Amino acid sequence: MAVSVDEVTRKVKKIIAEQLGLxxxxxxxxxxxxxxxxxxxxxxxxxxxxxxxxxxxEISDEEAEKITSVQEAIDYIVARxx
Numbered sequence: 573m574a575v576s577v578d579e580v581t582r583k584v585k586k587i588i589a590e591q592l593g594l595x596x597x598x599x600x601x602x603x604x605x606x607x608x609x610x611x612x613x614x615x616x617x618x619x620x621x622x623x624x625x626x627x628x629x630e631i632s633d634e635e636a637e638k639i640t641s642v643q644e645a646i647d648y649i650v651a652r653x654x
Contacts, residue, residue, distance in 0.1 A: 574653070574654065575627075575653050577646075577650055580627075580646055580649050580650050580653065581601075581646050582596075583626055583627075584623065584642065584645050584646050584649060585599040585642065587619060587622045587623060587626060588605075588609070588619055588642060588645070590622075591611075591615055591618050591619045591622060592609055592610065592611055592615060592619075594609065599642055600642065601641070601642050601643040601646065602641060602642070602643060603641060603642050604640050604641045605619070605640060605641065605642075606640070608641075609642075616636075617636075619645075620636045620639070623645060623649060627649050627652070627653065629649070629652050629653075631648070635648070
């Protein structure tokens with residue numbers, strides 16, 4: 573079953589908001605985890621794990637290091653699902 577880009581975007585933002593204690597409306601695509609959203613390295617690891625679980629995929633440590641913004645997370649998941 574294909575998942576739409578809008579659905580991926582919504583789910584990714586929801587996961588990030590839950591992990592960082594933010595409101596979904598506060599999460600912008602261009603926001604970086606460290607500088608804009610105030611995430612630390614543990615937050616990022618937990619977000620990656622939550623994304624893996626939600627989308628039933630595995631994100632290697634090497635790939636996870638390249639995901640530094642909300643949009644990069646969305647793009648990565650979309651590419652893996654399609």
